[in-house]
Amino acid sequence: MSAQVNKVAKAEPAAAAPAAPPLTERQEARRRRILRASAQLAVRGGFDAVQMREVAESSQVALGTLYRYFPSKIHLLVATMQDQLEHMHGTLRKRPPQGETAAERVAETLMRAFRALQREPQLADAMVRALTFADRSVSPEVDQVSRQTTAIILDAMGQEDPTPQQLSAVRVIEHTWHSALITWLSGRASIAQVRVDIETVCRLIDLTSPEQA
Amino acid sequence: MSAQVNKVAKAEPAAAAPAAPPLTERQEARRRRILRASAQLAVRGGFDAVQMREVAESSQVALGTLYRYFPSKIHLLVATMQDQLEHMHGTLRKRPPQGETAAERVAETLMRAFRALQREPQLADAMVRALTFADRSVSPEVDQVSRQTTAIILDAMGQEDPTPQQLSAVRVIEHTWHSALITWLSGRASIAQVRVDIETVCRLIDLTSPEQA
DNA sequence: CGCTAATCTAGAACAAGTTTCAGACTTGAT
DNA sequence: ATCAAGTCTGAAACTTGTTCTAGATTAGCG
Numbered sequence: 001m002s003a004q005v006n007k008v009a010k011a012e013p014a015a016a017a018p019a020a021p022p023l024t025e026r027q028e029a030r031r032r033r034i035l036r037a038s039a040q041l042a043v044r045g046g047f048d049a050v051q052m053r054e055v056a057e058s059s060q061v062a063l064g065t066l067y068r069y070f071p072s073k074i075h076l077l078v079a080t081m082q083d084q085l086e087h088m089h090g091t092l093r094k095r096p097p098q099g100e101t102a103a104e105r106v107a108e109t110l111m112r113a114f115r116a117l118q119r120e121p122q123l124a125d126a127m128v129r130a131l132t133f134a135d136r137s138v139s140p141e142v143d144q145v146s147r148q149t150t151a152i153i154l155d156a157m158g159q160e161d162p163t164p165q166q167l168s169a170v171r172v173i174e175h176t177w178h179s180a181l182i183t184w185l186s187g188r189a190s191i192a193q194v195r196v197d198i199e200t201v202c203r204l205i206d207l208t209s210p211e212q213a
Numbered sequence: 214m215s216a217q218v219n220k221v222a223k224a225e226p227a228a229a230a231p232a233a234p235p236l237t238e239r240q241e242a243r244r245r246r247i248l249r250a251s252a253q254l255a256v257r258g259g260f261d262a263v264q265m266r267e268v269a270e271s272s273q274v275a276l277g278t279l280y281r282y283f284p285s286k287i288h289l290l291v292a293t294m295q296d297q298l299e300h301m302h303g304t305l306r307k308r309p310p311q312g313e314t315a316a317e318r319v320a321e322t323l324m325r326a327f328r329a330l331q332r333e334p335q336l337a338d339a340m341v342r343a344l345t346f347a348d349r350s351v352s353p354e355v356d357q358v359s360r361q362t363t364a365i366i367l368d369a370m371g372q373e374d375p376t377p378q379q380l381s382a383v384r385v386i387e388h389t390w391h392s393a394l395i396t397w398l399s400g401r402a403s404i405a406q407v408r409v410d411i412e413t414v415c416r417l418i419d420l421t422s423p424e425q426a
Numbered sequence: 427c428g429c430t431a432a433t434c435t436a437g438a439a440c441a442a443g444t445t446t447c448a449g450a451c452t453t454g455a456t
Numbered sequence: 457a458t459c460a461a462g463t464c465t466g467a468a469a470c471t472t473g474t475t476c477t478a479g480a481t482t483a484g485c486g
Contacts, residue, residue, distance in 0.1 A: 024452090053442075053443090061465090062465040068463080071444095132345040133342060135342075142401065143401055146401070164409075168409050171406070176392070179388030179389070180388055186347060186349050186355070188359070196377075196381050197388070200417065200421075201417070203420065204414070265472075265473060276437090277435070280475080284474095
């Protein structure tokens with residue numbers, strides 16, 4: 001909870017981070033090993049299976065070092081999510097959605113992302129739980145994830161400069177996306193329900209669009 | 214994580230719980246003391262301040278007993294939330310919202326609830342974090358909270374028997390509600406933003422209504 | 427009342443996240 | 457090449473959620 005100086009960079013995509021000291025090659029390698037170990041353990045057993053001692057051992061790093069790179073388990077898992085999101089954004093870009101309207105394209109994109117998460121539900125569980133459990137000390141990182149998600153949605157909309165209304169709609173979609181995911185992961189909603197809800201919320205996009213098909 | 218038999222009832226509103234053994238007076242009193250202690254500690258310091266040993270001590274109950282009543286910290290906090298939600302539903306009923314359209318009434322209701330939570334942000338933090346962190350073992354309790362929230366929203370809509378579309382809209386509103394709350398609590402969104410997003414998502418209600426003003 | 431099963435208590439013990447520390451190793455600048 | 461500062465390691469310690477145990481209390485029943 002105390003101010004932390006001289007820490008290793010938290011976000012590698014370097015959006016507007018306040019001066020992230022550059023990492024040496026070995027440090028970058030350590031960071032990658034840690035993230036890989038984290039994801040591997042998460043795939044096996046979800047949030048609980050990502051134990052800091054295990055991550056440290058798997059990535060051949062001392063426990064103290066792990067904590068220097070990621071100041072908490074939550075930070076680690078949120079960083080893991082950033083990592084995965086980047087992959088996904090890349091993948092999604094390759095085959096853009098086909099829908100007529102922006103709403104359709106966004107819904108299609110999200111459902112595609114959803115199916116990807118379905119393939120590794122335990123990993124999804126770990127990442128999403130970390131994301132929603134994160135407190136203020138993780139705000140910058142969570143924000144970064146949020147920006148990345150927004151970028152994916154705006155991409156799908158094909159919108160250059162969205163209106164404030166549209167931005168609000170996008171936020172609502174993100175809220176729904178996270179929350180629906182959680183509900184599904186904890187077994188309280190079916191996939192069908194998630195799909196319906198995603199489609200429902202995506203209508204907000206056309207609703208807030210100046211032009212219309 | 215193991216099957217738990219012979220446990221004290223978890224949900225007192227007795228919706229469809231499978232045979233909750235009736236509590237003696239002293240047991241009921243213990244349960245109330247525990248919930249009160251939990252809420253008090255949460256008001257002071259949020260999620261982290263609700264420490265099981267402290268709750269046990271404050272409520273004059275042995276640690277083991279606390280765990281017999283609430284099998285985990287998450288269960289305890291979710292039960293605390295149920296408790297608070299009931300109060301709130303009662304309060305909201307007293308002065309029903311004034312809006313013309315269903316969307317307005319729902320938005321007004323949610324903003325009123327939001328202001329109530331604002332008054333005890335730490336308590337809100339504890340409850341909401343517990344709710345979204347809950348895993349499958351807490352599903353019944355979380356579901357109960359969800360039903361209660363749905364009831365509040367349907368109340369505000371003044372809708373007797375909603376269509377499946379409307380139910381989906383209500384679910385989306387709940388998702389947005391939780392998620393916006395989290396975002397605000399962790400300092401990543403302003404109150405103004407929360408209001409806008411709530412209003413945005415509430416438009417879905419009119420959108421899915423058969424009749425219209 | 428007296429018995430039995432269930433419940434409650436106090437406290438130890440365990441598990442996993444986090445912190446700390448002394449010493450070895452790297453890095454960058456001179 | 458050498459030195460100072462920063463980094464990494466291994467291990468122990470600390471914190472808080474959770475479990476376990478042995479004995480005291482209570483509730484319900486004949």
